[in-house]
Amino acid sequence: MKIKLNVWRQAGPNATGGLKSYDIEVTEHMSFLEMFDVLNEQLLRNPDKHPEGPVAFDHDCREGICGMCSMVIDGVPHGPNKATTTCQLHMRSYKDGDEITVEPFRAKAFPVLRDLVVDRSSFDRIQHAGGYISVRTGAAPDANALPIGKADADEAFDYAACIGCGACVAACPNASAMLFVGAKVSHLAKVPQGQVERVGRVTRMVDVMDAEGFGGCTNHGECEAACPKEISLDAIAMLNTELARAAVASAK
């Protein structure tokens, strides 16, 4: 099938970018990223016609677990399908003659490095500020030494599913990172291992989130709709509760 791709091309962090159109022949079995592999082969074979070179894009596992494949496809991070990463989106979701526009994630806190690649190290710095627990090292503890209630374990597990891809920020009209931070904070708040740092964690992570230049949440709900791991907006309600709890605890 024939696809017309409009791809954001930008030579470097400070270069001005723009959309460039390419016509490409794909099969319905290809994944969205394989389409880019095919496109890049074409671009590399024809350097005279395409001095701009291959399209730089992030990817790693190509099986929906690493969170690298950051693309905004026709205005939606990770494309049109629910709970699907870009690498798991297949061309059978499109039809012959479709025109598809692909842009990088856009946020002040995710500056474009080149083409579709953005720098998401602001997420790492948020994690460094509090997304960890303190444990005694040594032999692994027995599996059932630390009982956790079923409901809490389930909820913690759902929040822990976040792969840190940043689609929530890309989808948010305010480029807010509340869903990501909410998922990280709620995950650790729900398990006993997370209790030691519970109060300091939420304030430190939110402080770094603010300092990195993410926007403020106004509850649009676009993050949840775009999240490939279906992290619930409840993470944001939970984050706000944890913030209030920390404010009370530190006032004591």
Place this chain on the structure above:
Amino acid sequence: MALTGLGLVGFLVGHMAGHLQIFAGKEAYNAYAAFLQSLGGALWLARAGLLGLLVAHVMSAIKLNARNQEARPQAYAVKTNKATTPYALSMIYSGYTILAFVVFHIAHFTLGALPTTEMTESGGVRDVYTAYVLDFQNPLLFALYAAAMVGISMHLAHAVSSTFRTLGVMRGKYREPLSKVGPLVGIATGVGFIIPPLACLLRIVSV
């Protein structure tokens, strides 16, 4: 945002209940107005409190809006929204509509600075009732108020449920029911406020 907004919502509900007393007739309505005036110091305290809430709300709204615009310096060429609503996307505009309306409304009734019906006395108290009823027989004035109520409805339709999430209560099994409260409060407030002026326009309530 949430706390000042919630305070303002509290005022709105009381204010709306006050206005619905227009249906209780001239004496009752004028007595209510006179009662408010008789509060004296307390009235000024309430006015100062409301103004404080409004100023704090507007200032944090302007700051939040600026922060959110800075957070995405370059817009998408194509952006497809899947979850949000037109009223959530227009909060700052419905907010400014409300602000313009508040100024107009105070100039109209509190200061009497507009060329509308002169306030006279009746039975020893200011005859707010008659001025109110005659004013809203003017379709233009009615249309202005109606437009402002659309703004308030839209603002609250998003704001009230949004506040529940900001306060952390709208999650788990409370999510579905509480997400419906905002739109309901929005519609109820807009309709509740416009009923008395509409009744005047249609001569259901008359002098």
